[in-house]
Amino acid sequence: MTAFTALVLAGSRGEPDALTAYAGVSHKGLIELSGRTLLERVVTALSDAGASHIGVSTADAAIADLLGKIKVAATIEALPASPSPSLSVRQGAEALGLPVLVTTVDHALLQPEWVIRFLADVPEQTDVAALLAPEAAVHAAAPETQRSYMRFADGRYSGCNLFYLRNARALNVIDLWRRIESYRKQPWKIAAMLGPGMLLGYLMGRLTLDQAVARLGAKAGVTATAVRTPYGLAAVDVDKPADLDLVRQIAG
Structure with a gap:
């Protein structure tokens, strides 16, 4: 295995939601699955996949405290989270250095082999890559x-909450992401930003996954790949x- 750096997004909206209320915890990272918290499961999977340095972006004191109790080979540190996930990624990447693998604390079933396979499949010329499942x-x-x-x-694909940022150019994607976030209640502005040709091609089902990702990357000035x-x-x-019910059933 080749050593790598990883960033785990463990921010929160600062208020209880349906999931944490259902689980009886203050943060989803504290949910237990088969005797381990989601935070411990994710950090352990990353360490076992070869991560030598793991940053956890959080504003939750309980999450930061729990980090000191997780025993893995990797070095772990808490990083300040931002209200925006995209900004947390930018700040985390800048603090940890690039390249960096990014995932989320709610990736409850994360396995080392998924991470190893993803990193092996990222093309060398790619600035940024995202993992998707058919x-x-x-x-x-x-x-x-x-x-x-x-x-x-x-075909149809679902995102897998695993991303790879190779270099400083990859941060341009985060800037595009932030702009899309700011327009989430104004979809016409998102359409105008991406361009009518791309939007129409997607809505009519004419774009392949690779074409769509390449065009989005071009908008950000990077080479982007869907793995x-x-x-x-x-x-x-x-x-x-x-x-949560489903992953508890799967994990046994």
């Missing part, structure tokens, strides 16, 4: 799960109570 792989691994899918000419994973469970995170 719908068929997700359904085969977890038929009960309700995931969100993006539809392309070559497909055969591991359908990589698309299963914990956003709502039904997700």
